[in-house]
Amino acid sequence: MQFLFSNYEKEVIKERCQNGIRDSLTNGEWVGHCPFGYTQVGIKKDRKYVINEEGKLIRKAFVWKAEGKTSEDILKMLKSRGIKLYSQHLSRIFRNPFYCGLISHSALNGEVYKGNHPALVSQELFLKANKILQGNTQGYKHNQDEEHLSNLPLKNFVKCAKCGVAYTGYLVKKKGLFYYKCNGKGCKCNRNAKVMNNLFEEFLSSYNLNPNLTDPLKFALEYYLDAMSEESEQDTEVLEKQLREVQKKLDTIEERFVLSEITTEMFQKFMPKYRQEKEQILKELGKYENNLSNLQNRVDEIAQSTSNVLKMWRLGSYENKRKLQNLVFPDGIHYDREKDNYRTLRVNSVFGLSRYISENYRDKKTGTKDLIACLSPSVARRGIEPLLPG
Template sequence: MSNLQQFQSFAKQNKKKVITKNEAVIYTRVSGSQQEDNTSLDSQKIQCTQYATRLNLDIKEYFGGTYESAKTDDRKQFQKMISYVKKKRIAFIIVYSIDRFSRAGASAITIVEELKKIGINVLSVTQPVDVETSTGMFFQNLNLLFSKYDNDQRRDKTIMGMRQRLLNGYWMGKAPLGYKNARDENNAPVIVFDENAKFIKKIFLWKLNESLSNKQILDRLDLYGIKLYKQKLTNILRNPVYCGLLVHNLLDGEIIKGKHKGIVTKDTFLKVNNISTGTGYKQHKANESLPLKGGFVKCAKCEKPLTGYIVKKKNIHYYKCGTIGCGCNKNANKMNQLFLNILEKYQLDKKLVAPLKLQLNYTFQYFNKSNKDNTATLKYNLSTIKEKLEKIQERYALGEIDTVIYNKFSKKFSEEMDKIENEINKTSFEKSNLDSYIDKSINLISNLHNMWNLSDYTQKQQLQNLLFPNGILYDKENDTCRTLKTNSILELTNSLSVILNQKKNGQKNTNVNLSTLVAGTGLEPVTFGL
């Protein structure tokens, strides 16, 4: 009989790696910053340390000790711990419960299996299993899956709560620029205006009224000490939160009216986005006989813009509606006369000149109160830059900096000062200048009929769009035109005319509210709103 010892060289070794050292690390964590200051971390550490003592394990290092979400395993402390045990060949990782190790489910099971292949085992204080047996590993994996399931349930409940909150009109998360987080009378979290709200409003008005490019807006904001990136500005201009609405991916395309107040109107927001996306007015070929085309006059029946054409045999121009079956058609001269009749209605009575001047002065003062604050901010920024310039001049004189650096920064500060001084001049109006603006506007309102009639094609379109920004509707059945939206100054003069005529006739009308009939303003006087 052969000796089995002779076959020893053919025996196969167990390739399973075993770390014989009784060394361990402890990993603790909480899921959120709100838990960081409570006893959870200390309690975990104590329990894990006692567990290691009972197993006669030598604790080499502690990891975690902070909040890290376990939804994924891309955690800084977690990855640091994994690298450490692999490098130092530590036999055990001790956690208070398996969900402290991970809530990532299948990916966590994969990590545990990879660690086990190199002789590293994960031990749970509250869920002890024999990690050397298949049954023990089954229960450990099951606990990891249950942790993932529990996490998913929490996530579903959280998302459901967030969606319901959005549907109720409440903003979620940190307040956007121009707002701050607060509480309402019911202690519900809301967003309200902060000190930057006035600059958000200016951004929209600069884009709407002056058609400034994003770069020009950023440069102007810089003068006020507001630093924004181009992408941030674009996001502001396209965020409906600023007109009182809510949009969110949890709403799945739905738009909700927010509980918060909008910094700008919905109309302003929509108009600004037409400008910012490059979708302005289309250019139409000039025709002196058809100044009302180009979308200004629309059919009252189908609300489509009237276009123009000429009957060459008669050399007569017409406006027509392009909708099939609508049949809206009107002689151009007669249509132009209908528009002149509208202008005649708004012609300013000479007796109203004096009271209107007073009203415009009052309106300007009322709506430009904020300019005083703006000017103060600009002057403060100007004085700050002046100090910087004086300091660099002093350092240059003392030889602390060379000519290259001095020229670079003195030029920079000088240019910034020039920009701010120009902006201060824009926001500051002398009474004589204001009176001049008002006189020009009064003169315009007093001669609307002749002003439009004597203008060329381009001037006519500019004037009519200024007076009636949404155009007019032509009703073929009644052969009449009506306005859609009238410039606020025209509304004011018309209301004053109504009041004056009623007084002449001995009538009383308490329904006219002049305070609502004023033009909106930006940095220019209210007469620029005309």
């Protein structure tokens, strides 16, 4: 049977549907597609949304974003943990207030309501990840003003040495001056942005290699690579032995199953376990092979880049500055307002080596024995962090 409606009747039906959707939304009930990271349990009035395992990783993604990591790096970290997303999808996730317990929908005409679903992250973390000023919970407008960003490249990267809270930034319009601000409770370690930026350049310059010292750095890198290669050969032998053993187990259990010596239940119990062990071993072997070949091919590039790190930061865009900062100082840096200086707990080992050579090898006129003597074997064992994205 076919039902025919006039245009007026269609409009009435449409309006009632929209009103029904709006009523549900204002009551905190989500009516759209189940967002990524949640699982829908039940239907209609009994419908609930629960955070699943993917959601727990998305929560980490918000934390990484708030810490200043780039979307590219976050996508790689998620992929290594089993979640493959595209940049646009990740961007939509970060902008969706559903994840901080709120509901925004086209039927609400810009209004935002508290949802009945569990929040994946706090509103504070959501705003921080989106670089939004606290209190602007309805607009969700990103502050992408180029001048603002270019004057505050250290925002959310530098932490206060006194309280450990990351610095944010703001503009005093009357003065036309930018400031970094510590939001730690009871902490008033605010500082002129230009002063802190200049101080950071001075701090970064200590890791800028003198071009005349590229040969000692290249020698040191090759020395590290040799040490890593020797140790990796030993580790590779162990892994290859493990691979042979697990392959033997796989062959044995398969043969016994074919000969009906073991039950289907036993086969299904142990076969996935051995296959997983094999995949893990192959993955570890791949790391050794890729790390060594990539580093060996990039010694010249690494040496050249360490000679230009300060220039790269000065001339780089906001995004490139952020990438470089996180590259040189993987754990960020701390600013001490009283001493007016920076300090860091960890430096990319390549830049640490560059600084050591600049400070200790500059005046040495003879060979490389002194340099070899000072190289720490532990650094070679840890390996060298990748210097620049490919």
